[in-house]
Amino acid sequence: xxxxxxxxxxxxxxxxxxxxxxxxxxxxxxxxxxxxxxxxxxxxxxxxxxxxxxxxxxxxxxxxxxxxxxxxxxxxxxxxxxxxxxxxxxxxxxxxxxxxxxxxxxxxxxxxxxxxxxxxxxxxxxxxxxxxxxxxxxxxxxxxxxxxxxxxxxxxxxxxxxxxxxxxxxxxxxxxxxxxxxxxxxxxxxxxxxxxxxxxxxxxxxxxxxxxxxxxxxxxxxxxxxxxxxxxxxxxxxxxxxxxxxxxxxxxxxxxxxxxxxxxxxxxxxxxxxxxxxxxxxxxxxxxxxxxxxxxxxxxxxxxxxxxxxxxxxxxxxxxxxxxxxxxxxxxxxxxxxxxxxxxxxxxxxxxxxxxxxxxxxxxxxxxxxxxxxxxxx
Numbered sequence: 001x002x003x004x005x006x007x008x009x010x011x012x013x014x015x016x017x018x019x020x021x022x023x024x025x026x027x028x029x030x031x032x033x034x035x036x037x038x039x040x041x042x043x044x045x046x047x048x049x050x051x052x053x054x055x056x057x058x059x060x061x062x063x064x065x066x067x068x069x070x071x072x073x074x075x076x077x078x079x080x081x082x083x084x085x086x087x088x089x090x091x092x093x094x095x096x097x098x099x100x101x102x103x104x105x106x107x108x109x110x111x112x113x114x115x116x117x118x119x120x121x122x123x124x125x126x127x128x129x130x131x132x133x134x135x136x137x138x139x140x141x142x143x144x145x146x147x148x149x150x151x152x153x154x155x156x157x158x159x160x161x162x163x164x165x166x167x168x169x170x171x172x173x174x175x176x177x178x179x180x181x182x183x184x185x186x187x188x189x190x191x192x193x194x195x196x197x198x199x200x201x202x203x204x205x206x207x208x209x210x211x212x213x214x215x216x217x218x219x220x221x222x223x224x225x226x227x228x229x230x231x232x233x234x235x236x237x238x239x240x241x242x243x244x245x246x247x248x249x250x251x252x253x254x255x256x257x258x259x260x261x262x263x264x265x266x267x268x269x270x271x272x273x274x275x276x277x278x279x280x281x282x283x284x285x286x287x288x289x290x291x292x293x294x295x296x297x298x299x300x301x302x303x304x305x306x307x308x309x310x311x312x313x314x315x316x317x318x319x320x321x322x323x324x325x326x327x328x329x330x331x332x333x334x335x336x337x338x339x340x341x342x343x344x345x346x347x348x349x350x351x352x353x354x355x356x357x358x359x360x361x362x363x364x365x366x367x368x369x370x371x372x373x374x375x376x377x378x
Contacts, residue, residue, distance in 0.1 A: 001311070002364050004318040005179035005289075005357045008253065016245040020238040027236045028212045035240035036189070038247060043166025045191035047198035050240065051205045054153045054175025056233040057188030058086035060201040061171045062121075065147045067092040071120040076106035077323035077344040079125040083151045084324045087123070093334065095119070096325045098341040102278035103127070104291070104351075107343075108136035115140075121147040126155035126165060128320070129257075129286030130279060134160045134168045141170075149173070153188070156181040157254045159284035166191045176239075179357075181253055181288060182246035184239040205233035256358040257287040260365055264290055264354060267369040273299055273376050289320055293350040299376060303352065306375060313371045318353040 020031055032050060040048035051057050067073060067090040075084045077096045084094040097110045106124050122141055124132040132150065141148035150168065152158070153175035158165045166172045171194070174180075176187035192198055206212050208230030211221075268274040276292040279285050296303055303319070310317050323344045325336040338345060355368060 001314050001316050002355050002360070002368065003316050003357075004353050004355045006359070007178035007183045008249075008358045009183075010249075013242055013245045016241040017238045020241040023237070025237050027234060028206075029237040031237035031240040031244070032235065035243045035247075038244060039189055040191055042247060042250075043164045043172070043191050045167045045172070046193045047195060048189050048191045049198055049201040049205065050187065050189045050235050050243075051201075051233040052188070052235045052239075053186050053233075054173060054177060054180075054188035055082040055086065056205070056231070057173040057175070057190045058082055058123075058149075058151065059089050059231075060190055060204050060233065061149045061173060061197075062086045062090045062092065063204045064171065064197040064200040065121050065149065067120060070118055072116060072118040073121045073123055074106075074111050074114050074119060075123045075324070076125050076127070077325050077341045078104045078127055078321055078347065079151065079324060080153070080321060081324050081327065083123055083125055084330070088333075092120070093118075094324075094330075096323075096336065096341055098343045099127075099347070101343055101347070103130055103280070104277060104344070104347055105130060105132045106137075108133050108140060111137065112140050115144050115146075119144065119146060121149055123149045123151055124169070125151040126153075126158060126286075128277065128289040128291050129154045129158055130277070131155060131158050131160035131165050131168075131283045131285075138168070147171075153177075153180065154288035155286045156288075157250055157284075158286035161282050165286075167193070170194060171197055176243060176246075179288075181257075181286065182243060182250055184235065184243040184246075187235050187239055187243065203228065204230040206230060207232060253358045254286060256360075257356055258285070260356050260360060261285070261287045261290055263362075263365050264292075264356075264369065267373075268292065271373060271376065274372070287356055290354045290356040291320060291351050292354065293347065294352055294376070296350060303349075306352070309375050310371060313367075315355065315368055315371055317355070319348075319351060320353045321348075323348055 036048040069091040071092040073087040087094040150172040176184040208226040
């Protein structure tokens, strides 16, 4: 079975992890800060705070932003639920704002129309690896005194107007889940130029403790204080060692993803029932996902049939995502549902995600293309 994505691990990665397993520090040790420094340098940010998942990273940004009851945070509906859940964790209310038809990125015009006196932040998602409209969203955030958070879990290595994603918002979140560009098994990181945000998030990831065990060990001290309630969102040293090893391979991973995406684009150019999402001229797409719309209504078939038929051929496509506001939790808690974000809801009925990952070979890419075209033609 060809999965829609998977991790790429080699012997260098394994050796890096084993080296730390044989060391004195398995957690809160030197590899954590080493990974943070290298990652911040890669994206061009002043600070990076690594945690144990992308969800924890999103939660940490909402803590640093001071989100609480009565606060509203604008989020897109086409994303993984964690982009909205993190607002709920802090007692805030996610306000779902519709997306652009061609990219499924949050629409700045819709964002501005959803701002109220209770709005405190915007979370924009770099969906599939395509950077959001950073200039427009930054302008809106500044005009309305809002905190601008970028969920770039899909977009490590992407660029907007020649600048790397990770240096363009007040806080930017990345994920290291196995299907992402690089992995630490599970993990996430936040980049920011704001030292106060970084310090708050470091405390938040460690139970609210002001000084971690590694720092106390250096100082020969046992004393610590809890100033605010935090969580155990720490990541291990051996995970960070894997992250460091993976980060060195990222340019090669990105190059391969781009090549696969180009192959898909060329193959489907003459198939009118298949419409890959657009790529704006001013961005470098990271292609975490390769998402295309299929005109199932015109074809007269159900997506579930295509899904099943491709699995029978050994190809596991996926769907990213069910619009978050349509999940039962959000329908019930916030009284939202169909009609709130019509563009996202219409797109959901058409989108599929084709396999894309660095070790996907050319023969398998051809198999995927041939199988999809055959099924649609039939």
